[in-house]
Amino acid sequence: MSDDLTTEQYWAEAWQRHLETYLGGPPRAGYWLEQRFGKDGSVLELAGGSCRDSRWLADRGAEAIGSDFDEKTLDYLRDRFPQSSLKLRREDSFALSLDDKSVDLSFSNGFWICFDDDERLLKLMREQARVTRKWMIALVHNRGNDRLLRKFARLSKQDSLYDVRFFSPDELTRLIDASGIAYKSISYEKFGGPADVLFNRRPKGIWNPFAGIARHVSPRLYRLQPWRRTERIACIVELA
Numbered sequence: 001m002s003d004d005l006t007t008e009q010y011w012a013e014a015w016q017r018h019l020e021t022y023l024g025g026p027p028r029a030g031y032w033l034e035q036r037f038g039k040d041g042s043v044l045e046l047a048g049g050s051c052r053d054s055r056w057l058a059d060r061g062a063e064a065i066g067s068d069f070d071e072k073t074l075d076y077l078r079d080r081f082p083q084s085s086l087k088l089r090r091e092d093s094f095a096l097s098l099d100d101k102s103v104d105l106s107f108s109n110g111f112w113i114c115f116d117d118d119e120r121l122l123k124l125m126r127e128q129a130r131v132t133r134k135w136m137i138a139l140v141h142n143r144g145n146d147r148l149l150r151k152f153a154r155l156s157k158q159d160s161l162y163d164v165r166f167f168s169p170d171e172l173t174r175l176i177d178a179s180g181i182a183y184k185s186i187s188y189e190k191f192g193g194p195a196d197v198l199f200n201r202r203p204k205g206i207w208n209p210f211a212g213i214a215r216h217v218s219p220r221l222y223r224l225q226p227w228r229r230t231e232r233i234a235c236i237v238e239l240a
Ligand SMILES: C[S@@+](CC[C@H](N)C(=O)[O-])C[C@H]1O[C@@H](n2cnc3c(N)ncnc32)[C@H](O)[C@@H]1O
Pocket: 005, 006, 007, 008, 011, 012, 022, 046, 047, 048, 049, 050, 051, 052, 053, 067, 068, 069, 070, 091, 092, 093, 094, 108, 109, 110, 111, 114
């Protein structure tokens, strides 16, 4: 893994290439979070990049903050979504400017995967737990999905964006325990995978009548997928 994925300069440049495509996709994590945790309480998205998911939650009435350290992308998003009720903040996830226990739920999606150094990851976890009252969540790539591992290994030869860390639930538990965070429970849920085909309006050229309701259905179907076909692990820590 290269250190590129942890620098602001790398991301400002990467987002110039990928942001609009990314914004065109469904805010899957936003759908899943709304279904799993409801809309009450405050939400913070860490290292949100496009902040697609926190924007969805904010525009559905949640009190949400989207954060990232990449100022250029945040400026672009402010201009791109002038009507959005999402509060955008420049934040370094290692040193957040928020008070202790100031949000009910915090999450990141595809962020922990940028760190192969355990010590840095432990720091990130502690900082996330510091500002969070109840739910600390991270969506990370699933090491149990061989097909996805092979795909990323192939793609990473062309683009370092795919040179990321995959996790197993056991490894996540070991890391969270090592961080010393006081928690009531840790659970792992399936996120992303074959059930997302419902978001596609014309899979294989055939009209999909369920696309309009996919945001209600797909997050419920994730749990029926086998782990080996599941894209990401939703790591859910209920803080003490
Ligand atoms: C894979 S992207 C996350 C994508 C995001 N979940 C989305 O929906 O667009 C990783 C993000 O982490 C951000 N990042 C990396 N290191 C960071 C740090 N120390 N503090 C805040 N953001 C950081 C990058 O700027 C980038 O936007």
